[in-house]
Amino acid sequence: MMTTKIHQTNVVLVDGDITEQATDAIVNPANSGLILGGGVAGAIRRKGGPKIQEECNKIGGTPVGTAVITTGGNLKAKYVIHAVGPQMGEGDENRKLRNATLNSLKIADQHKLKSITFPAISTGIFGYPIDRCAEVMLTATTGYLRGKTGLEKVVFCLWGDEAYDIFEKTLKLMIKGKED
Numbered sequence: 001m002m003t004t005k006i007h008q009t010n011v012v013l014v015d016g017d018i019t020e021q022a023t024d025a026i027v028n029p030a031n032s033g034l035i036l037g038g039g040v041a042g043a044i045r046r047k048g049g050p051k052i053q054e055e056c057n058k059i060g061g062t063p064v065g066t067a068v069i070t071t072g073g074n075l076k077a078k079y080v081i082h083a084v085g086p087q088m089g090e091g092d093e094n095r096k097l098r099n100a101t102l103n104s105l106k107i108a109d110q111h112k113l114k115s116i117t118f119p120a121i122s123t124g125i126f127g128y129p130i131d132r133c134a135e136v137m138l139t140a141t142t143g144y145l146r147g148k149t150g151l152e153k154v155v156f157c158l159w160g161d162e163a164y165d166i167f168e169k170t171l172k173l174m175i176k177g178k179e180d
Contacts, residue, residue, distance in 0.1 A: 002168050004175055006145040010153045013171065015164040018157040019047040022076040023115035025069070026157075027104050029122060030082035033061050034068070039124045044080060048073035052080055064090070065099035069107050077117070081107050085122030088129075094136050097122055101140040108151060115153040120163050130163055134170040142174060 002013040018026050018040060028036070028044050034056035036045035045053055055070035062068050067083040083104045086096035100121055108116045118137065122128035141154055158164040 006142050009145045009151050012155045013167050014155060014157050016157055018117055018119050019043050019075060021117040021155060021157055023117045023155055024113035025079040025081050025108055026077040026117045027119060028080050028082045029119050030084050032064055032084050034059060034082055040119050048075045065096040067100060067103040067107050083121055085126060088127035093128060097136045098140045101137045102144055105144045109149055112150060117155040117157050120158055130166050134167045138170055138174060
């Protein structure tokens with residue numbers, strides 16, 4: 001686990017299962033139809049129960065780069081923020097991933113949440129490279145946290161040593177770069 005402070009917010013990296021995170025919200029790396037199928041979304045559906053998918057069905061969908069919020073159902077987190085990241089090859093992927101990250105943070109602030117947990121969005125079946133994901137998501141998040149926010153804690157919950165190591169290395173380089 002790595003923890004650093006950006007302005008007044010703790011940024012934490014953990015290797016683990018996002019469905020076990022006890023932050024106010026966890027982020028689902030969603031598809032634009034908001035169908036909780038496989039991967040992280042499937043795990044959220046299984047542990048959170050049918051209420052999450054029911055609320056997603058009422059919303060009906062959201063474009064790439066945007067985010068919406070639903071209940072957390074039976075999860076430890078009270079809410080799920082569904083952020084739609086890009087699929088590799090669709091074009092303008094970095095901007096779309098940055099927007100998905102920023103829109104998730106904005107929704108958390110709009111709902112006066114104090115903590116949020118992100119996965120590495122789009123790195124599963126969407127094929128986004130983990131090193132680019134770390135760079136884009138951490139840059140967007142640290143930039144956002146330097147502004148006005150009520151967030152006290154932002155967690156990046158990564159699955160496996162490789163993902164964790166890449167995010168840790170990227171975050172350490174960003175912190176070092178700000179000190180120079």
